[in-house]
Amino acid sequence: xxxxxxxxxIVSALILATFLIAWHIATSGTGAVQQMDPEYAKLxxxxxxxxxxxxxxxxxxxxxLWKHLTNPFYDNGPNDKGLGIQLAYSVGxxxxxxxxxxxxxxxxxxxxxxxxxxxxxxxxxxxxxxPISPLAWMPLALYTIKDSNYSAIFVxxxxxxxPMLINTAFGVASVRKEWLNVARTLEVGAFKRAFxxxxxxAAPTILTGMRISIGIAWLVIVAAEMLVGGTGxxxxxxxxWNNLSITNVINAILVIGIVGMILDQLLARAAKLxxxxx
Amino acid sequence: MSMFSNPFDSKRRLRSGCPCGQHRSAAEHxxxxxxxxxxxxSSEDKRYENVVAGAVMRAMFPQDAARxxxxxxxxxxxxxxxxxxFFPLQTATEVFAQGGPLEKKDLKVGFIPxxxxxxxxxxxxxxxxxxxxxxxxxxxxxxxAVIRDKTxxxxxxxxxMLSPMPLAITLGAGANAQPYTAPAIENINGQAITLAIKxxxxxxxxxxxxxxxxxxxxxxxxxxxxxxxxxxxxxxxDTDVQIRxxxxxxxxxxxxxxxxxxxxxPDPMNQRAVYDNVGFIHVLSKEIWDGHPCCAFAASQxxxxxxxxxxxxxxxxxxxxxxxxxxxxxxxxIAEAIAPANYINQPVxxxxxxxxxxxxxxxxxxxxxxxxxxxxxxxxxxxxxxILTQMKRWxxxxxxxxxxxxxxxxxxxxxxxxxxxxxxxxxxxSTTKSFSVxxxxxxxxxxxxxxxxxxxSRA
Numbered sequence: 001x002x003x004x005x006x007x008x009x010i011v012s013a014l015i016l017a018t019f020l021i022a023w024h025i026a027t028s029g030t031g032a033v034q035q036m037d038p039e040y041a042k043l044x045x046x047x048x049x050x051x052x053x054x055x056x057x058x059x060x061x062x063x064x065l066w067k068h069l070t071n072p073f074y075d076n077g078p079n080d081k082g083l084g085i086q087l088a089y090s091v092g093x094x095x096x097x098x099x100x101x102x103x104x105x106x107x108x109x110x111x112x113x114x115x116x117x118x119x120x121x122x123x124x125x126x127x128x129x130x131p132i133s134p135l136a137w138m139p140l141a142l143y144t145i146k147d148s149n150y151s152a153i154f155v156x157x158x159x160x161x162x163p164m165l166i167n168t169a170f171g172v173a174s175v176r177k178e179w180l181n182v183a184r185t186l187e188v189g190a191f192k193r194a195f196x197x198x199x200x201x202a203a204p205t206i207l208t209g210m211r212i213s214i215g216i217a218w219l220v221i222v223a224a225e226m227l228v229g230g231t232g233x234x235x236x237x238x239x240x241w242n243n244l245s246i247t248n249v250i251n252a253i254l255v256i257g258i259v260g261m262i263l264d265q266l267l268a269r270a271a272k273l274x275x276x277x278x
Numbered sequence: 279m280s281m282f283s284n285p286f287d288s289k290r291r292l293r294s295g296c297p298c299g300q301h302r303s304a305a306e307h308x309x310x311x312x313x314x315x316x317x318x319x320s321s322e323d324k325r326y327e328n329v330v331a332g333a334v335m336r337a338m339f340p341q342d343a344a345r346x347x348x349x350x351x352x353x354x355x356x357x358x359x360x361x362x363x364f365f366p367l368q369t370a371t372e373v374f375a376q377g378g379p380l381e382k383k384d385l386k387v388g389f390i391p392x393x394x395x396x397x398x399x400x401x402x403x404x405x406x407x408x409x410x411x412x413x414x415x416x417x418x419x420x421x422x423a424v425i426r427d428k429t430x431x432x433x434x435x436x437x438x439m440l441s442p443m444p445l446a447i448t449l450g451a452g453a454n455a456q457p458y459t460a461p462a463i464e465n466i467n468g469q470a471i472t473l474a475i476k477x478x479x480x481x482x483x484x485x486x487x488x489x490x491x492x493x494x495x496x497x498x499x500x501x502x503x504x505x506x507x508x509x510x511x512x513x514x515x516d517t518d519v520q521i522r523x524x525x526x527x528x529x530x531x532x533x534x535x536x537x538x539x540x541x542x543x544p545d546p547m548n549q550r551a552v553y554d555n556v557g558f559i560h561v562l563s564k565e566i567w568d569g570h571p572c573c574a575f576a577a578s579q580x581x582x583x584x585x586x587x588x589x590x591x592x593x594x595x596x597x598x599x600x601x602x603x604x605x606x607x608x609x610x611x612i613a614e615a616i617a618p619a620n621y622i623n624q625p626v627x628x629x630x631x632x633x634x635x636x637x638x639x640x641x642x643x644x645x646x647x648x649x650x651x652x653x654x655x656x657x658x659x660x661x662x663x664x665i666l667t668q669m670k671r672w673x674x675x676x677x678x679x680x681x682x683x684x685x686x687x688x689x690x691x692x693x694x695x696x697x698x699x700x701x702x703x704x705x706x707x708s709t710t711k712s713f714s715v716x717x718x719x720x721x722x723x724x725x726x727x728x729x730x731x732x733x734x735s736r737a
Contacts, residue, residue, distance in 0.1 A: 036642055043631055043638035045553040054534075054554065077402075079418040080620035139427075146431040148424070229420035238420055242391055242527035243623040244554065 020058045027057040056247040064247050065254065079239070081231065083252075087259060089231040093149070094217045094263075097156025101213065105161045106206065109168025110194060113202070119169065126165065134159035134220045138227055148228040152221070159220045160213035167209025171202030203274035211267040218260045233259075381585035383412055385592065388419045388428055388437040391622045392526050392544040393632050394465045394573035395438040396612060397653060399622065401599040403615045409598070410591040416621070421525040422495040429578065430456060436577040436592060438464065442665045444576045444688050446497040449675055457579040460657055461690040462596050463571045468632070468651030469500055469563035470548040471507070473540035474533055478558055478641060483511035492524035492532060492541035499563075499572050502668040504542040507566050509734040510716050515672075516736070533557050544572070545632040545651065546624045551640070553628050558640025562650055567715040569652075571661045582690075594697050596655065601703055603653040609633040655698070657689035660710040660722035667729045673736035681725045 036044070072084030112119045134155045141151035175198050183197045225234025233256055240248035389395040399416055401407050407414040419425045422440060426447065429437045444458035473480070480486065486508070493500040501523075505515040515521055524532060529547045532538045534556045541547070542563070551557030563570060575596050582589050602608055613629040616622050622629065631637035635650040662685035669675045691709035698705040710722045720728055729737055 037644075040638050040642060040644050043553075043627060043636075043644065045555065045625070045627075076618065077620040078415050080618065080623075139423075142424075142427045142431070146433075148428055148431070148433060227420060228424060229418060235420075238527070239418065239619065239623060241531070243619070244530060244550065 023058050027055045054246070056250065060247050061250050065251050068251060068255075078230075083233075083236065083255060086231060086233045086236045087255065090221050090225065090233045091259070093152050093225075093232065094156055094214075094221050097153040098160050098214060098217050100153070100157045101160040101164060101217075102210070104157075105164035105209075106168050109165045109206070110172050110198070112165070112169040113172025114194070114198070119173070126162070130162045130166075134216075135223055135227065138224065142228070148230060152224045152228055152232075155224045156217045156221060160217040163212040163216065164206070164209040167212070168202065168206045171205030171209075172198055174205075175201040200274070200276070204271060204276075207267065207271040207274055211264065211271060214263050214267055215260065218256075218263055222256055379587060380411055380591060381588045383588075385412055385414045385435040385588070386417055386433065387414055387592075388417050388425045388434040390422065390425060390438060390526065391418055391624075392573075393546055393616075393622070393629065393651060394468060394544050395622075396603055396616060396633075396651075397464050397596055397599040397655075398438050398575060399616045400603065400612050401595050403621070404599070404602070404612075406595040406599040406602070407592075410595045412588070412591055412595060414592070414595075418621075422498075429576070432578075435581055435588075436575065439574055439576040440495055440498040440500075441571045441574040441661065442497040442499065442502070442669065443495070444574060445662060445665055445684065446669070446674070448684065448688050458576060458688060459579050459582055459690050460574040460576045460662075460688055461582075461593050461693050462575040462600065462655040463657050463661070464573045464575055464596075464600060464653065464655070466569050466571055466652050466654050467562065467564040467649060468572055469503070469542060469544055471504070471540060471542045471560040471563075472529075472533070472548045472551050472557040472640075473560045474536070474538075474557055475555070475640070477539060481560065483508060483513060486513060486539075487518050489539040490520045490522070490537070492522055492529050492538045492543065494526050494529075494543060495523050497669075497674070499570060499665070500542045500544070502665065502672075503563055503566050503570065505672060506668070506715060507542075507561075509732065514734050530554065530556060546622065546628050549628045549632050549637060550624065552638050553625070555640075559637075562647065564647070564649060567713065568649075569654075569713060570715075571657075574657065575655075590697060593693070594701050597694070597698055597703065598701050600653045600655040601701070606634070606648055656694055656706055657691050658706075658709060658711050659685040659689050659691055660712065660720070662689045663710075663722045663725050664713075664715075664720055667725045670737050671729055671732060671735045679725075681722075 068083045072082045074082040075085060108122075112122055137155055137158055138151060141154045142148060145151050145154060179197055179201060180193070183193045188197070221232065222234040222237065225232035226238040227234075229235050229238060233252060237249055237252045237256075240252065387398060389398050402414060402416045417434065419428065419437075422443065425434070425437050425439065426443060428434050429439075430447075439460070441460060441463060444460040447456055447458045450456075491504060493504055495501065501521065504521065508515045508519060513519060522538075524538070524541070526544050526547050529538075529541045529543045530551045533541065533551055534554070540557070540560070548557075548559055552559060563572075575593070577589065577592075603612055610630060610633070613626055613633045617624055617626045617629050632651060635648040636644065636646050637650065639645050659682070663681045666675070666679055666681050666684060670679055695705040695709070712722065713720055718731075729735070
């Protein structure tokens, strides 16, 4: 087992190295340079004057990444903040929207899972609302909530609510009949039954839903922030795109990936805590 | 002019009778006013001091007779000295000179990162807002629809908009009708038609059939100018080419990706396309209509009414900044001030080329045109009328349009005139002016005739 993970690690490192080298070679070449008089050349960018590739190389990206990592919390005014601050804004929005979704989805999921009637009655709404792209809600949210920050939180809420809702309902509905029957013979009340029998039994499924949700929420926040701007990692990407700074965009992509992974791993850990052997 | 009369004059009554108290009847007052118009105290400070002192005297002597008796017995100079001892006239005057108590000091103003917004942006790093007692945050915004919604939502107190937008919002075209105002134009000229490098031999617009163009927004001068330019060259902008709205930052990326053949866009995007070697500047918008308005500083009528002093201070800052930006010798300094990531976020070289007008055209020549972009705050009502004719021409608004009324309601030329005087600038004499677009003269008093004279039109 140990040797397997070691070998996997080596292969990973090799893939990374090959990728970086290929990237470096692909971007280091210089294209054809036109002849131009020096006065004109002074007014042009490096792509035109030195035939430099418009794509930055790995070294360049690494250098800017280092700059961001060593100074993540600078604040040069409302439109230029460090990566750390931007990430904090994004994570904050995701956390709020996600929490709201948890508060709504889990009780509602219990209701749907425990009652055949509610399950049938709510099904058409869920089926219609679930496939709507969360960003399609954005204009409507901006118009009705009248606040771009809350609109972004609302969009997070609406996209993370469905997987949790469906998984909770499914988990609750598929609790083993024997366990419920035992509870009934022991004359356990409805509330007590929900908390002591159903919740532990359905917890792994619920947490799977929560894990899917956090992934989606993190995907969506970047797009939402690119749309409304202001603060957040999505705004950072947009602002650097505006400047056509691919180096910074690549940096942001890397950071988004890492934060997404951390969020996912957190919930994976939580899921492990509640799993039980049957 | 009653505000500027001397409160330490014992012969004067501060209350009753006519509005100023100096005359027996209102008619007499009006007549004297006309004569007096030139006699306003010369210095600004003196003028403000009289107003403040008048208020103090009124407060101390509610009975006019008592005030006059007091002044007669001690003399005006003594009275002034006496009052100054326990009432800080000097400070009160300074407070007033700043435009009366500001209803709120912390404001948020939205902008799109393009050089049109130069006055709004530079007023922050160069201290024009603080000079007028305001603490303004300038917030970069992702697109025109968002800036519109955030202003309507009151997240922003005022914003940088395309000059047709306040007209469209007021008329309810593309948004719910809400009375909007454009008390100042920011920039004139400063746009260009940029084409992809591969079209460098297709300089004749007649060969552009099937091209895909981008403009920043449907309700923009860019859209109207591009349509006008194409139509003058015999191309129908609705059927012969495709015109789509693309946010400015995405224009260069789209041009590089070959998604569009060209765009009539705001700077810095034109120069950035040249800088990155993906496009060349075909014509400057100045060559289509020299002196055309582009972006405007806009605020909701509600803000104007509920916070008149704040609004005046804000507008004064913008007018001040615009006047500063209109001077060629200041342009380099401005380019450096607005280039950082907190503001426009572009290389200084690019901004400098735009603002100084010495620029690379993308085809190997250095061109010089000091008026490539210029700054003039005055919102001529005739600009609004022209915009309305084009909105109607391309079917964005239908039916009868009250050109002059809408223009007057949205483009607040009179407010601007007043405030320009206050900051020491000379406003133009008339609020309308005639101009010509591609050699065709526009008479703002005959918009319908103008509209009918176009061969290609949806009206």
